[in-house]
Amino acid sequence: MCSQSIVAYSATEEELEKKIESLEQRLTVVEKSPTSQPASQTSANSFNPAISVILEGAYASYKNNPEDYELPGYALGGEAELASEGFSLGHSEIILSSNIDDKFFGQFTLALAEHDGATELEIEEAFFETLSLDYGFTIRGGRFYSGIGYLNQQHRHAWDFYDAPLIYRGLFGNQYLDDGLRLSYVVPADLYVELGTEVFAGGKYPAGGNHSDVGSWTAFVNVGGDIGVSHSWQSGVSYWAADDIEREYGGHDHGGVGEVPQFTGDSQIIGFNAIYKWAPYGNYREQNLKLQFEYFIRDEEGDLVLLNSSPLESSSLNSKQDGWYAQAVWQFVRTWSVGLRLDMVDSDNSGSDAAVLKEAGLASAGHEPKRASIMAQWQPSEYSRIRLQYNRDESYQLTDDQVYLQYTFSMGAHGAHQY
Amino acid sequence: MKFNRNILFIMLLAVVTEVQASIEVFACEPEWAALAKELGGDRLNVYSATTSMQDPHHIQARPSLIAKARRADLLVCSGAELESGWLPLLLRKSGNASIQPNQPGNFMAADFIEKRDVPEKMDRSMGDVHTEGNPHIHTSPENILLVADALYERLGEIDAENRADYLARYQSFEKQWRQSLEQWKAKAAVLSGANIVTHHTYWTYLNEWADMHVLATLEPVPGVSPSSSYLAKVKKQLSHQELKMILHVSYVSDRPSQWLAEQTGAAVVALPATVDYQGGQTLSQWFDDLIQRLVGVI
Numbered sequence: 001m002c003s004q005s006i007v008a009y010s011a012t013e014e015e016l017e018k019k020i021e022s023l024e025q026r027l028t029v030v031e032k033s034p035t036s037q038p039a040s041q042t043s044a045n046s047f048n049p050a051i052s053v054i055l056e057g058a059y060a061s062y063k064n065n066p067e068d069y070e071l072p073g074y075a076l077g078g079e080a081e082l083a084s085e086g087f088s089l090g091h092s093e094i095i096l097s098s099n100i101d102d103k104f105f106g107q108f109t110l111a112l113a114e115h116d117g118a119t120e121l122e123i124e125e126a127f128f129e130t131l132s133l134d135y136g137f138t139i140r141g142g143r144f145y146s147g148i149g150y151l152n153q154q155h156r157h158a159w160d161f162y163d164a165p166l167i168y169r170g171l172f173g174n175q176y177l178d179d180g181l182r183l184s185y186v187v188p189a190d191l192y193v194e195l196g197t198e199v200f201a202g203g204k205y206p207a208g209g210n211h212s213d214v215g216s217w218t219a220f221v222n223v224g225g226d227i228g229v230s231h232s233w234q235s236g237v238s239y240w241a242a243d244d245i246e247r248e249y250g251g252h253d254h255g256g257v258g259e260v261p262q263f264t265g266d267s268q269i270i271g272f273n274a275i276y277k278w279a280p281y282g283n284y285r286e287q288n289l290k291l292q293f294e295y296f297i298r299d300e301e302g303d304l305v306l307l308n309s310s311p312l313e314s315s316s317l318n319s320k321q322d323g324w325y326a327q328a329v330w331q332f333v334r335t336w337s338v339g340l341r342l343d344m345v346d347s348d349n350s351g352s353d354a355a356v357l358k359e360a361g362l363a364s365a366g367h368e369p370k371r372a373s374i375m376a377q378w379q380p381s382e383y384s385r386i387r388l389q390y391n392r393d394e395s396y397q398l399t400d401d402q403v404y405l406q407y408t409f410s411m412g413a414h415g416a417h418q419y
Numbered sequence: 420m421k422f423n424r425n426i427l428f429i430m431l432l433a434v435v436t437e438v439q440a441s442i443e444v445f446a447c448e449p450e451w452a453a454l455a456k457e458l459g460g461d462r463l464n465v466y467s468a469t470t471s472m473q474d475p476h477h478i479q480a481r482p483s484l485i486a487k488a489r490r491a492d493l494l495v496c497s498g499a500e501l502e503s504g505w506l507p508l509l510l511r512k513s514g515n516a517s518i519q520p521n522q523p524g525n526f527m528a529a530d531f532i533e534k535r536d537v538p539e540k541m542d543r544s545m546g547d548v549h550t551e552g553n554p555h556i557h558t559s560p561e562n563i564l565l566v567a568d569a570l571y572e573r574l575g576e577i578d579a580e581n582r583a584d585y586l587a588r589y590q591s592f593e594k595q596w597r598q599s600l601e602q603w604k605a606k607a608a609v610l611s612g613a614n615i616v617t618h619h620t621y622w623t624y625l626n627e628w629a630d631m632h633v634l635a636t637l638e639p640v641p642g643v644s645p646s647s648s649y650l651a652k653v654k655k656q657l658s659h660q661e662l663k664m665i666l667h668v669s670y671v672s673d674r675p676s677q678w679l680a681e682q683t684g685a686a687v688v689a690l691p692a693t694v695d696y697q698g699g700q701t702l703s704q705w706f707d708d709l710i711q712r713l714v715g716v717i
Contacts, residue, residue, distance in 0.1 A: 133516065
């Protein structure tokens with residue numbers, strides 16, 4: 001009995017010695033380290049969302065009257081009009097974003113813009129996104145820019161040119177957003193493969209009208225990767241469809257009465273994009289080249305009515321519209337970039353009453369709109385940028401020379417930009 | 420039918436064991452990739468998102484990085500806002516719950532270090548300042564040990580089955596590192612008190628460790644390239660002091676450093692920003708190299 005307990009005792013003594021030894025070792029580590037536990041210096045406002053304010057404005061000069069702008073073959077809507085001549089404020093934006101908790105992220109973007117002398121407040125984005133669905137899945141809900149195309153998801157202050165490509169202007173009224181849900185999935189592979197699908201209310205241009213359930217939906221696939229350390233690429237295909245659209249285009253004054261073309265019918269869009277970036281050693285800050293190409297084709301079938309016309313003018317409509325842009329932006333030193341962009345769109349629209357199509361702006365009259373743009377910009381830091389851009393715009397028969405001097409400043413927290 | 424089920428079971432098992440075969444580590448910078456490799460060896464499949472030639476403040480959230488983050492079990496980054504321009508987006512796009520902030524799979528090295536250059540007031544006119552202090556903590560060999568201590572524990576948490584193994588590897592790493600530290604300390608003794616100029620506030624922790632005095636920084640504020648008038652001001656400011664060397668980090672242009680060197684006669688020391696992990700270098704080899712380069716011009 002007694003010897004047994006002694007053995008047991010000596011065993012524990014040995015264990016104790018080992019424990020003390022290891023504790024001593026740990027202690028020296030602790031002594032050496034001023035903080036062995038995470039040292040978070042949390043102040044009250046670290047719980048506030050990240051806030052950033054984007055200031056954007058431009059000076060615009062045109063050879064033609066910007067109010068005469070047309071894109072033959074495309075009835076314009078959304079925010080497709082040209083910026084007013086002279087000085088103007090563009091989109092000022094306030095962006096708030098934060099992880100809501102360990103499960104959700106949220107972002108709210110408020111845009112302030114002036115239209116015809118009145119300040120308009122617009123909820124550009126208001127969405128949540130899941131962080132913890134895991135297995136590569138993410139759900140986003142609320143109002144957000146659709147994942148179709150490449151440029152569509154980027155805030156305009158992240159664009160490399162002052163204005164949207166002609167095909168974006170013609171199809172989406174610059175950019176497509178709506179209220180809905182997105183489900184996306186990243187495949188567990190070395191090659192980046194993202195699959196996504198969205199359902200939307202369908203109330204926003206180029207959809208439109210009231211829908212009790214899903215008004216429009218999308219599907220997209222993006223793939224991408226690196227080639228060595230200096231090259232990277234991404235490419236995507238996307239699809240958009242909306243049925244029972246009731247879409248009104250921008251007003252068109254005709255003899256004092258505002259005749260507004262309205263389209264009712266079905267529409268679908270297929271898009272393709274490819275992006276390539278080069279930076280020596282993958283060090284983008286000092287030098288990089290970005291090549292970007294997108295193509296869209298839209299197919300529409302339905303009816304066209306000129307609202308407020310008397311007697312009411314209408315026509316059937318069968319429309320095919322497609323177009324592309326290609327651009328290259330070269331940042332040759334840290335603070336300077338230059339860029340070149342080419343745009344081209346085309347259309348093939350037909351209907352029972354050609355005069356109605358013409359009135360709505362859907363007749364191309366054999367003109368193929370195109371545009372060439374060059375730009376140079378100075379970016380003293382990642383928060384400020386001043387850009388000079390020239391467009392030789394052949395959107396309509398009368399060629400226009402357009403010059404923009406634009407500033408973009410971002411204050412406060414600035415979130416990461418998408419690839 | 421039964422045969423089929425067995426095959427299915429074996430296949431499933433194969434899939435499961437394959438998944439468990441190694442822990443996927445996504446390191447934001449090469450130094451943490453190298454450290455993880457020291458502590459985990461073949462148990463870890465370590466990927467470094469950046470190289471020593473890239474500025475870790477300015478990385479694009481590339482598709483390839485999202486794909487890697489998607490599969491990571493553990494993220495090892497500097498933290499202290501160094502990666503705030505790209506990591507948050509990667510995490511959100513990854514659809515990977517286990518590496519989100521405050522999860523065990525999210526390891527920020529700077530959390531375990533007492534940071535320097537913590538600003539008392541913040542303003543963007545101050546350049547790329549970080550509210551949490553200087554994030555380039557890996558430039559002091561003593562910090563590496565502190566991070567290693569926290570990292571092996573985290574590895575044991577993520578991969579509990581092999582906890583003892585991580586401890587053993589850490590203990591042997593610690594022993595070797597302490598020996599190296601003594602050698603480096605002895606070798607770097609000649610640097611003590613040397614007056615230097617640095618390009619960016621990149622080497623703060625190294626300078627402190629080697630007891631070197633920073634007289635000026637070539638960037639007027641962090642992350643902003645110096646203008647020629649600013650450089651002239653720096654030169655004037657230095658005219659009464661004996662300048663030993665100008666430290667220059669490998670991923671930025673060395674022109675300002677070279678200009679000042681011509682003006683003052685001080686030597687430019689080009690220091691590799693971090694471990695060449697992709698080239699097979701180890702942390703200790705990198706420190707050997709750093710100290711050799713510094714001592715070489717004294």
